[in-house]
Amino acid sequence: xxxxxxxxxxxxxxxxxxxxxxxxxxxxxxxxxxxxxxxxxxxxxxxxxxxxxxxxxxxxxxxxxxxxxxxxxxxxxxxxxxxxxxxxxxxxxxxxxxxxxxxxxxxxxxxxxxxxxxxxxxxxxxxxxxxxxxxxxxxxxxxxxxxxxxxxxxxxxxxxxxxxxxxxxxxxxxxxxxxxxxxxxxxxxxxxxxxxxxxxxxxxxxxxxxxxxxxxxxxxxxxxxxxxxxxxxxxx
Numbered sequence: 001x002x003x004x005x006x007x008x009x010x011x012x013x014x015x016x017x018x019x020x021x022x023x024x025x026x027x028x029x030x031x032x033x034x035x036x037x038x039x040x041x042x043x044x045x046x047x048x049x050x051x052x053x054x055x056x057x058x059x060x061x062x063x064x065x066x067x068x069x070x071x072x073x074x075x076x077x078x079x080x081x082x083x084x085x086x087x088x089x090x091x092x093x094x095x096x097x098x099x100x101x102x103x104x105x106x107x108x109x110x111x112x113x114x115x116x117x118x119x120x121x122x123x124x125x126x127x128x129x130x131x132x133x134x135x136x137x138x139x140x141x142x143x144x145x146x147x148x149x150x151x152x153x154x155x156x157x158x159x160x161x162x163x164x165x166x167x168x169x170x171x172x173x174x175x176x177x178x179x180x181x182x183x184x185x186x187x188x189x190x191x192x193x194x195x196x197x198x199x200x201x202x203x204x205x206x207x208x209x210x211x212x213x214x215x216x217x218x219x220x221x222x223x224x225x226x227x228x229x230x231x232x233x234x235x236x
Contacts (some may be wrong), residue, residue: 002220003174007182008234011123012175012193020160027153036142043135050131054124061117066112071107075100169185178223178232185231194232197224205229 003010027184078100081087087096171179185193195204200214207228211215217224224233 001175001178003106003178004223005234006170006173007178007194007232008060008196010167010170010182011192013163014186014193015191017160020156020163024153024156024160027149027156030061030149033142033145033149036138036145040135040138040142042133043138047128047135050124050128054121054128057117057121057124061114061121064114064117068107068110068114071103071110075103075107076149137231180225182232189231191227192231194234195226195229196236197226198235198236202226202229202231202233204231 056206078096082093082096082100087093174182182193189204190206195202195210196202200211201208204226205228207226209227213227218235224235225231226233
């Protein structure tokens with residue numbers, strides 16, 4: 001039967017085509033690229049949130065510092081009234097003293113808040129540079145991966161086109177009946193329609209044929225098939 005001795009060559013070509021098709025589908029799905037992009041997005045969100053937090057801390061610190069400055073001005077004004085002789089009434093002087101004391105306590109509390117804000121801001125400032133560096137690396141990795149993906153995809157598609165061309169040139173060398181059986185088996189047997197018989201073992205299903213079956217196959221003419229998986233067998 002025409003082409004029987006070359007059926008393994010066709011099988012090898014088809015297996016290579018199947019692997020490349022799966023590889024191209026994997027590359028086009030871009031799972032690695034999606035994961036790398038997701039990492040960049042996550043880091044961008046974290047950096048953005050941290051920067052917003054720093055802006056909020058800065059505004060709050062400025063507000064508190066302005067409040068402290070305003071209280072200092074009020075305290076200075078009240079103390080002038082207290083000591084410049086413009087107020088002689090003892091009761092009013094006592095009231096001014098009480099007000100100054102109250103203002104000083106309030107100023108002390110706000111100054112403590114300012115210190116807390118400064119500490120929080122310093123801690124957040126320290127977290128930002130390493131996070132920005134990590135984001136920069138993730139963006140570089142994403143760009144590199146995108147470039148590599150485009151290159152690998154291009155190479156795989158070229159190799160696939162070459163293999164399909166080689167297959168088209170090979171197909172006319174096979175008997176139509178053999179080719180039809182081979183294609184049917186490929187559809188049923190996960191892409192493997194023909195296998196080598198090596199040391200009495202079918203390389204398709206990895207079963208060892210019985211001595212009687214081996215003798216029959218060796219004497220048989222035409223298409224030989226595995227007694228277990230029914231793939232086309234080629235004697236090694």
